Amino acid sequence: MALVDKWSGLWSAVASFIFLWSMLQKHVPPSLILRLATWSNKVVTYFNPYLQITINEYGGAERFRRSDFFKNVETYLSDACARRARKLKAELGKDSKKLQVAVDDHEEVTDTFAGVTLWWYASKKTQKSNVVSWYPGEDERRYYRVVFHRSHRDLVVDSYLPYVQEEGRAITVRNRQRRLFTNNAGGGGGGYRSRAWSHVPFEHPATFDTLAMDPVEKETVIDDLSAFMEAKEYYAKVGKPWKRGYLLYGPPGTGKSTMIAAMANFLDYDVYDLELTAVKNNTELRKLFIETTGKSIIVIEDIDCSVDLTGKRKEKKKKTEEEDDDGPKPPMQPPEKDDGTKVTLSGLLNFIDGLWSACGGERIIIFTTNHKEKLDPALIRRGRMDKHIEMSYCTFQSFKVLARNYLDIHDDDHHLFPEIRQLLEETDMTPADVAENLMPMSKKKKKDADACLAALVEALKKAKEDAAAKALADAKAKEEEEAKAKEKAAAEAKKAEEAEDKKDDQEEKDKTSDSKKVTSNGDIKVLVGDK
């Protein structure tokens, strides 16, 4: 009965308020109503201890683009607070295969930061526009609103919101589908909407666990990458762009590309595979670089074969040295010209450490080569290529990684291991060739570790025999070449000796005939010959 009384009291109060309000609107001028509303707002604000901050989906400098801050808040709330919400929505992200679950509109969730409670509220407002929207929902603008006690204003503005922004960004990076980019021929300069890079999802499964290489060297690379990732402030402090260069060198099939994939997976970076032969000139190269994003690895494979960047300076230098030895100094060599028709060494050096290499930050540049000695020293000096990593033939340590990957052998006591260790020390076989031997012989046949290892032993023995035969043939060829050279030198020496003898004989003959002339003529002038 008491409850019914309370409700009827409330309804009558509401009804009185509505009546009063309608009377007020009828009899009081609108300017006074506006002033009354402003005052009442002020009174409410004065007594309300809570503040609110709104983060709009569009607005400010980003009128036509979804605000990054809004996206980061959305990601943060989905990750940190969605579990506490009762109304959620699920969407398939643009770049992600993962289902993204977010807090639904008109739903409130709480969060705590440094012991302070905050309330988040998601909602949307409809744009008032005369223009008919093209897509359903286009005129709706969503926003997030955070409410907190006014005593925590500084904490929220200075610490909490930047934290939400950073966390949201980090979660986005963790969840995104990474991409493998390749440059389009012509640098994407083919008109409207043409792009410099095309991409596919990056799904290479290689990791440092599956990479076969010397464990100590592997650890050094991992440490180096970890230090790079965490060194944002250090690079800023010393005034260097946040980038690092790696040179991977070694024979084909030793795992250079596999190492790049392992690095990308370790760092969670995108990969830009730059095909230099498809780049027209330095301008295009610069454009390609500018269009890369941060948190990426830029790779130029087989740099020695990509463009003629290697020999020119050396040839010029050699020529200059030869001419120095032989006589007059040549005129100064002109610097390598950029006539806009090719990528030059200086263009590539600019690409690595030019001014614009600082934009975006957090980039790794990797060159690979099978012939380190062919590269211009300027290209690979420390500071440009900070770390040189040699990928070598398969060692026993590397083999053990491959045996674990391919055959699930986790201990060292397989009876064939000692023989394999011995053979690997005696012969050069790339990890690619070792891996090939560890693959199951046919799809139908069950993978048999013993059979695979036996096949590897045979392959190693054969490789050893082939190498020995080749070394023998090479030595024989060298011996024959040396013998031939010796023979040739001896023949030439003999020829020279004979020529010398002939010359001496002739001189002797000439002397005899001249002296005869003197005796018969008795004329002194005839002594110097026929002249």
Ligand SMILES: Nc1ncnc2c1ncn2[C@@H]1O[C@H](COP(=O)(O)OP(=O)(O)OP(=O)(O)O)[C@@H](O)[C@H]1O
């Ligand atoms: N060190 C390694 N660890 C694990 N697998 C390897 C390794 N080296 C080679 N492989 C295997 O051999 C294949 C070829 O290796 P990869 O392409 O990485 O060699 P590369 O040195 O880049 O060769 P190239 O110089 O010809 O480009 C890889 O797909 C991988 O299966």
